[in-house]
Amino acid sequence: GTGPGEPGLLPGETVVREGKAAILFPSANEVFYNPVQEFNRDLTCAVITEFAREHLAQRGVRILVPGEKDRVVVRLSEEKNGTEDQEASEQPEKERQKEEEGDKKEFITASVGERCEQGLRVLEGLAASGLRSVRFALEVPGLKSITANDYSAKAAALIARNAQHNNVSHILQARQRDASMVMYEARGKKERYDVIDLDPYGSPSPFLDAAVQAVSEGGLLCITCTDMAVMAGNSGETCYSKYGSMSIKSRYCHEMALRIILHSLDQRAAVYQRYIEPLLSVSVDFYIRVFVRVKTGQAVVKNSASKHALLYNCVGCGAFHLQRMGKKMSQGKHMKYSAATGPPVGPNCEHCRQRHQLGGPIWAEPIHDIKFVQKVLGAISGNPTRFRTSKRIEGVLSMVTEELQDVPLYYVLDHLSSTVHCNTPPMLQFRSALLHAGYRVSLSHACKNAVKTDAPAGVLWDIIRCWEKSNPVKRERLSETSPAHRILSAEPTLQACFEIREDENPQANWGPKARAKAGGGISSELEDKRKQFQGKRKKPITDSSQLKSLPCKKFRKVRPLDYNICSVFRIIGTLRVALLAVVTKLVSI
Ligand SMILES: [Zn+2]
Structure with missing residues (x-):
């Protein structure tokens, strides 16, 4: 909240409180405090905390996160009594041994607000008031230094005042430079930052070349894009000039935007024999945010071409195909690289005969590291009072862990049905039909009613055709050249079964059900269930005898x-x- 009445304020100044920070704002600039972005800042604190926990363990540092008391209590009681509680016994034996060996080593502990000599070096390139950096200093343990930079002299002065006001000047330094120059000067191996956060008003593209060089080995880049109109297809040519990728208008535009920034980052990193490993990529409100690790390695960089793909999108029915930029085949111990062959589609769509638009290249590999996301989720669920937006973070991350990781992009259910002008099948029934047909399916955090599936577009249209048979569309009203007419005039080649599957549960791992261990993933019972379901979905049904053994024999039961x-x-x-x-x-x- 905001309010005057704090000691040491200049005339007209206001104090905004968020997280543990109390930030001074000149009243005239109050518009620059964006409360909607509190979620972004909370999430970033959570992600950097988990990154610090992992990264600093290798340096012999154990971080102490405020509110994570249970964890310490469990460990103490374990040491005293030598008894194993349930949580401990759930861990695989090998992992436990490793952890115990770790316990024996001398660990340095790091608390929030404390300068940690072995800790992370953080740069916020476009810091404005310094709110984000002050929050890091007060809420993320294990930091050696935070450089909060802004090009504006007024902003830099405000950052310095805010550091003082929050008593974090021993960790946080204000700088007034061009953000790119700060990063270029830190390209040397010893000067690199462990964490670089870029949260610009608009596009981060001018800073990416410097950022991929100035982040340390295995370090973390946190990047926001707010130029969503450009990235979501409103001006593909502008998107190409900024990110080297054509955005196209489509239903999956939010995930496409994530894959465009990841494409741009990986390609710029590759120039310097580096590559990215996405940890978490989210589309929220009016912006997108990606967290990626950057590593170095010529051998891995050779795979880069095969990680990016062109995108063919049918303008009539929205069917899409990806084409990787390069081919990679393993030959014994070696990899063989060659040009891709294609295109994967003809000039006209096989379903509705309209033309294709060409988009991309986009990042075609997984956009999250699920193990990492589960750790962040576990820490939040076990410590929900740490952030004001914990509930929402839990919701988004739970959804993220449910997404099919190896399936880029998605269809949107109401778009499928509106394309053929029929009513929309209930999501549960549509998803069940895909599962019955032997395909995997998930939702997406990026879009309501998303259908993320490994089923080809032809199967989706067959299911819609089957649905339409019992929910008929008046054909005489359809123009003969319309996608609806063309799709509906073909007979389905599969018989869709809309009976709801028992294992169909969109709420698996959702919210409070995903009880979690502090800092350590979702509870193993749920994890097992999740694996079990995914395993089921992974097995495609290959012959009709298997189909017969399924519980549903009727064409459609409602x-x-x-x-x-x-x-x-x-x-x-x-x-x-x-x-x-x-x-x-x-x-x-
Ligand atoms: Zn089409």
Whole structure:
């Protein structure tokens, strides 16, 4: 919240409190405090904390996170009584031994607000008021130094005052430079930063070349993009000039935006024999945010071409195909690289015969490191009072852990149905139909009603065709060249089964159900369940005898309630079509 009345304020100044920080703002600039971004800053504190926990363990430092008391208590009681609690016994034996060996070593502990000599060096390139950096100093343990830089002299002075006001001047230094120059000067191996955070108003693209060089080996880049219109397809040519990738208008535009910034980062890193490992990539509100590790290695950089893909998107029905930029094959101990062959699509879409747009290249590899995300999620769930937006972080991260990691992009259910002008099947039934057909399916944190699946577009259209048979669309109203007409005039080659699967549960791992251990992933029972389901989904059904053994033998089974809902939709649909016809007639008169 904001409020005057703090001692030591200049005339007209206000104090904004967020997290553990109390930040001075000149009243005139109060617009520059963006409360919506509190989630972004909370999430960043959570991610850097987990990164510090991992990274500093190698340097013999154990971090103490405020609120994580349970963990310490468990360890103490273990040492005293030698008894194993349940949490400990759930761990695999090897991992436990490793941890115990670690326990025997002399660990230095690091607390928040304390300068840690072996700790992380952090740079915030575009720090504005310094709010984010002050929060790091007060809330993230294991930091050696934070450089909060801003090009504006006023901002740099404000940062220095805020460091003083929050008693963190021993960790936090204000600088007034061009952010790129600060990073270029830190390219030397000893000068590099362990964490670089860039949170610009707009595009971070001018800073990326410096950032991929100035981050230490295995270090963390945290990057925000707020130029979503450009990245989501409103001006592909601008996107290309900034990120080296054509954005196209599409239903999956939010995940595409994430894959565009990852593409840009990896490509710029590759110039310097470096490569990225995405830890977490989220699309929230009006911006996207990626957390990536940067490493060095010529051999891995050779794989770069095969990690990026061109994107073919049908303008009629939205069917999409990816084409990797290069081919990689293992030959014994060696890798063989060659040009890709293609294209994967003809000039016209096989489903609706409209043309394709070309987008990309985009990052085609996983956009999260699920093990890492589970650690962040576990720490938050076990310590929910640490951040004001903990609940939302839990929600987003739970969703992220459910996403199919090896399937780029997604379809959107109501877009599939609106393409053929039929009513929208309930998500559960549609997902079940995909599972019954032997494919995997998940939601996406980036879009409501997303259908992320390894099923080809043809299967999705077959399921929609089957759905339409019991929820018919009036064909005479469809133009013969429309995608709807062309898709519906083909017969489905599979019989969709819409009976809800028992293992179909979009809430698995969602929210409070994913009880978590502090700093250590979701509880193993749930983890096992998740693996179990994913395992089931991974096994495609290859012959019809397997299909017969499935519980559903009828073409489509619905409960009376579902049927009623369907009828209501159908009536609404019919009314809408009738109304449209009347309006069209009136207009023509
Ligand atoms: Zn199409």
